[in-house]
Amino acid sequence: MALKYFFVLLACAVVLYPLLWMVTMAFKPHPEWTTVAGLTWFPENPTLQNFEFIFFGRAEGLVVSLDRTIVGPLIASLVTSIMGTLVAVVCGTLSSYAVVRFGLAQSLPLSVLQLRLFPPLAVMIPVMVMWSFLGAVDTWWGLSLIYGIVTLPFAFWLMKTFFEEVPVEIEDAARVAGCSYWRVFYRITLPIVKPGLATCALFVFILNWSDYLLALLLTQRDWVTLPVYMATLTSAMGGQMYGMKAALGVIAAIPPVIFGLMIQKHLVRGLTFGALKQ
Amino acid sequence: MSSIQIQNVTKRFGDFTAVDDISIDIEEGEFVALLGPSGCGKTTTMNMIAGLEDVTEGAIRFDGQDLSRIRIQDRNIGFVFQNYAIFTHLSVYKNLSYGLEVKKVDRSEIDRRVRAMADRMSIAHRLDQPASSLSVNEMQKLAIGRSAIVEPRIFLLDEPLSNLDAGFRAYMRAELKVLQHEFGQTMIYVTHDQIEAMSLADKIAIIDQGKLMQYGAPLDIYNDPQNRFVANFVGSPRMNLVDGELREERGELHLMLHGGAEIPLAGKVRADFTSDARVHSGSFGIRPQDIYFGDQRCPTDITMHGKVEVLERVGPKRLAYLQVQETMFLAFDDQAQLEVGDDVPFFLPSDASMAFDLDSGRRLGGR
Numbered sequence: 001m002a003l004k005y006f007f008v009l010l011a012c013a014v015v016l017y018p019l020l021w022m023v024t025m026a027f028k029p030h031p032e033w034t035t036v037a038g039l040t041w042f043p044e045n046p047t048l049q050n051f052e053f054i055f056f057g058r059a060e061g062l063v064v065s066l067d068r069t070i071v072g073p074l075i076a077s078l079v080t081s082i083m084g085t086l087v088a089v090v091c092g093t094l095s096s097y098a099v100v101r102f103g104l105a106q107s108l109p110l111s112v113l114q115l116r117l118f119p120p121l122a123v124m125i126p127v128m129v130m131w132s133f134l135g136a137v138d139t140w141w142g143l144s145l146i147y148g149i150v151t152l153p154f155a156f157w158l159m160k161t162f163f164e165e166v167p168v169e170i171e172d173a174a175r176v177a178g179c180s181y182w183r184v185f186y187r188i189t190l191p192i193v194k195p196g197l198a199t200c201a202l203f204v205f206i207l208n209w210s211d212y213l214l215a216l217l218l219t220q221r222d223w224v225t226l227p228v229y230m231a232t233l234t235s236a237m238g239g240q241m242y243g244m245k246a247a248l249g250v251i252a253a254i255p256p257v258i259f260g261l262m263i264q265k266h267l268v269r270g271l272t273f274g275a276l277k278q
Numbered sequence: 279m280s281s282i283q284i285q286n287v288t289k290r291f292g293d294f295t296a297v298d299d300i301s302i303d304i305e306e307g308e309f310v311a312l313l314g315p316s317g318c319g320k321t322t323t324m325n326m327i328a329g330l331e332d333v334t335e336g337a338i339r340f341d342g343q344d345l346s347r348i349r350i351q352d353r354n355i356g357f358v359f360q361n362y363a364i365f366t367h368l369s370v371y372k373n374l375s376y377g378l379e380v381k382k383v384d385r386s387e388i389d390r391r392v393r394a395m396a397d398r399m400s401i402a403h404r405l406d407q408p409a410s411s412l413s414v415n416e417m418q419k420l421a422i423g424r425s426a427i428v429e430p431r432i433f434l435l436d437e438p439l440s441n442l443d444a445g446f447r448a449y450m451r452a453e454l455k456v457l458q459h460e461f462g463q464t465m466i467y468v469t470h471d472q473i474e475a476m477s478l479a480d481k482i483a484i485i486d487q488g489k490l491m492q493y494g495a496p497l498d499i500y501n502d503p504q505n506r507f508v509a510n511f512v513g514s515p516r517m518n519l520v521d522g523e524l525r526e527e528r529g530e531l532h533l534m535l536h537g538g539a540e541i542p543l544a545g546k547v548r549a550d551f552t553s554d555a556r557v558h559s560g561s562f563g564i565r566p567q568d569i570y571f572g573d574q575r576c577p578t579d580i581t582m583h584g585k586v587e588v589l590e591r592v593g594p595k596r597l598a599y600l601q602v603q604e605t606m607f608l609a610f611d612d613q614a615q616l617e618v619g620d621d622v623p624f625f626l627p628s629d630a631s632m633a634f635d636l637d638s639g640r641r642l643g644g645r
Contacts, residue, residue, distance in 0.1 A: 169363035172330050177377040177428070178351040191367045 019253075025246035026050055030062065033242040050247035054233075064241075070248060072222075073229035078255065079140050080215075080225060081208040084147025088204045091148065092155025093197065097185060100163040101171070109160065112153045120150065124217055131218055138220045146218060147208040155204050162196030163189070195266035202263060206256050226252045280340045280431040280464055281306040282327065287336035289322050289488075296322040298488035299336070304481075309458050309465045311479035313472060315511075319488040320468045324434050327466065328355050340431065351380075356425030356463075360437040362417045364424075366410040370401060373409050373420055377428040391427055399423040415446050426457070432464040439474060451477060472512055476500070484508050506639040509563050509632060515597060518607050519563045521636050524551060533562050537604030545578025545628030550643025554635065557642060563632035566597065569609035570625050571616070580626040582607070586616050600624060 025033070027050070028043040053059040057066040095112075098104045115123075127146060128137070136142025166189055174188045175181075190197070212227040219228065230248050233241045260267065282304040289297040297319040304310050312320040325331040327338055329350035338345045345353065365373050374392045383391075396402040399419040404412060412420060418438065425433065435454075439447045455478055458465050469475050475482050476496045484491040484499065484507070492499055492508045503509035509517050522535040531548050533541040541562055543551055551560055574581065584600030584607060591597075596611040600622070609624060616622060633642040 167361060167363060169359040169361055170365065172328075173357060173359060173363040173424075174365075174376070175330070175350050176328055176353075176355050176357040176425075178354075178380040180351065183380075188365060192365075194367075 022246045022249045022253075025242055026250045028243055028246075030243060050243040051251075054244050054248055054251075068229070068232075070226075070229065070251065073224050073226045074251065076140065076143075076219070076223045077209060077225040077227075077252075080143040080147055080223065081205055081255075083140070083144035084151065084208045085201055085205045087144065087148025088151040088155040089159075089197070089201050092152050092200070093159045093190075096156045096160040097163050097189070100160055101168070109157070112156050115150070116153045120213055124213070128217055137218055138223050140223055143215060143218055143223055143225070146214050147211065150214065151204045151207050154207065155200050158200045158203070159193070159196065162193040162200075166192050198263040198266040202256075202259055202267070205259060209252075209256055282432060282464065282466075283337075283339040283342070284323070284327070285337045285339065287323070287326060287338060288334050289319070289326060289331060290334045295488055297326070300483075300485070300488075300490045301336075302483050302490065302493055304464060304466065307462050307464055309455075309467065309478060309480045311467045311469055311475035311482045312485060313469055313475040313482050313511075314485035314491075316470055318485045320470075320485050321436055323485070324436055324466060324468050327432075328357050328434055329353050354428070354431045356428065356430035356433040358421050358425050358433075358435045358438045360440060362421040362441075364409045364412070364417050364420055366408070368409055369405070370396070370407055370409050370412065370420060371405045373424050374405075374427055377424065381428065395423045395427045414441060415443075418442060418446075418450065422454075422457070426461060429461075430463065432466065433458075433461070435465065435467045437468055437470070440469075440471070454478060473514065476512075484511060486511075502644070503563075503632070504641050506561050506563070506634040506636075506641075509634065509641075513565060515566050515592070515608055517563050517565050517632075518569075518609075519561050519634075520605050520607075521559070521561045523559050524557065533560060535603070535605050537602070539582075539603040539605045541582070541626070542580060544580055545576075546643070547580075547628045547631035547633050550633035553633075553643045557635045557637075559636040560642065561634040561636050561639075563634060564607075564626050564630060566608040567610050568627055568630040569607065570627070571609075571611070571613065571622060574625055576627065576629075578628040580628060580631070581623055582626060583621065583623050586618050586620045586622060589616060589618055 024042055027046045027048070029045050029047045029049055032040065032043060032045070049059045049062070053062060053066070054070040057069045095108065099106070099108055131137050131142050131146070134142070136145065170192070171184050171188060174184045179187065210227065211225070212231075215223075215225040215228045216231075219225065226248065230245055230252075233244050233248065282302075284300060284302040284304075287297060287300050288295065300319075300323060302310070312323060314320050322331060326333050327345075329345065329348070333346060340348075340353075365376065368376070371392055374395055375388050378388045378391065392405070393402065396405050399422065401412075401416055401419055401423070404416060409417070409420065418441075422435075422438070438454075439450050442450060451474060454467075467475070467478060479496060481494060482496055482499055483493045486507050491511075492504045499508060500512055503512065506519065510519055520533075520535050520537070520541070522533040522541070525532050525534050531543045531551065533543060533551070535541065543562075547562070551557065582600075582602055584602040586598050587601045587606070588599040589596050589611065590599070592610075596614060596616070598609050598611045598616050600607040600609055607624070634640065635642055
């Protein structure tokens, strides 16, 4: 029993320690970022300077300034991640349902997976060529599209397992009651897999939200996302801007956390879906 | 209410023939059971009637109208599934009202009918609760209520009682019969339990490996099985069915059993076996309750000798396992006179015995 708690605590420590470091760092003033005297656990002189700096490009007492604030990348990240999630979840859900329920395109599950077999970098050169040909580089829809495509296999496979859990008789019962196929899907099956759908959306969103590589290669200025923006936070004079990066990390952590809390009720059910047999 | 004609229906899944040339006529208001072992094609037959599966060959007609032209949503069928297929994400009320809502029935009418049905199925106190919170017994009632509420033309039940505990199953069996009487609907009932089929149905269709073995009233099937499969399948305890070769010696016809014993054939059953000269190996059938002990009651009754191996109590009676060489006969010890280890004579009444062709399984002669 004690051992169990020990490992739980250990796991929590491993997961939470970087978070703690990030949050405390975000509230530390510049002199406390790195010190000869050694780091402190908590800021001795807590400040909002770092947040002020990334939101307004300058802050009291700092000589450096930014030509670019967090606002643009934040919007870019939100737009592209949400749109990419929509693309992946909608297409993944519909296609996996078609495969599971109607036995269509039996080879599709594996071919979809092939996309994931390559390291993303391997396909990025052709994608960059195509995207520039389409005029999709550094546009919100170009980045959303590639996010949707890259996470589609994940959404497809996840939703496939959820649909496989739904007894076909429930759909038959609705059809016998007079529902069309579409209505059965929309009114019966989808509500049943709602926990799975929510879980799937969250996972896909997190994948998109934390992407660095695709955004780095497919954006230049207008639609630079948070991870790419974070990497630019260095200054010739100040070196690594740890405080600002930590503040940015805190801001960047908020949307997934809110999303997670919103669907918390479904999340537990979604993660254990299939473990429960009626 | 509707009459249903199943005409030469065949269903294939790739190379596998699930249903093979089945024809069944069901009268309006009849209660028909499709009885057979698991995987015999009875559920597939049911699904074709409901329209969940297409018919490969043949036709299914409702009141003479070919079903294949009617979309499933317009067939107006009540279907109770084996696993109930309750919409667990909805409340009990919503489950009951679902079919009516799809059919765009008036709100107040829906409410009236839902409450009436909930009362009828005694789940009224559960109406506002999520359907997933119901017990298995209540889910069963809900499943039946949900199908019945739309007043379907026909009612299909796919092994509805197989998941219930024994006590509630007996109760639901009686309840179903009452319901059928109330609704007056044509009902088709799939089961592998012959007792259910016998007690509920007006007619029974016995299916094996996709083929219709016999179709008729329960008692006719019991008393006059048309083939070896039906004879073996219907009745509890099972009919004694012993296989052997026919041999004629000095004008006497014997069935030389594969277990080593022989049955001297006489009377009606002898006539049955000789009715088809092509038959060389046969199966002799007699129900346990027809075998008797003591004195021979009729000169044509066949005398056998066997050793009592086991005595099993079945209700008020005892069932004796009689060993004749390698062959076992089951008989009711109606006078409680046997002891284990006894070597006793017993009699097979010729008139109650049945003859089957072993190769085709066909009944020889008749009643």
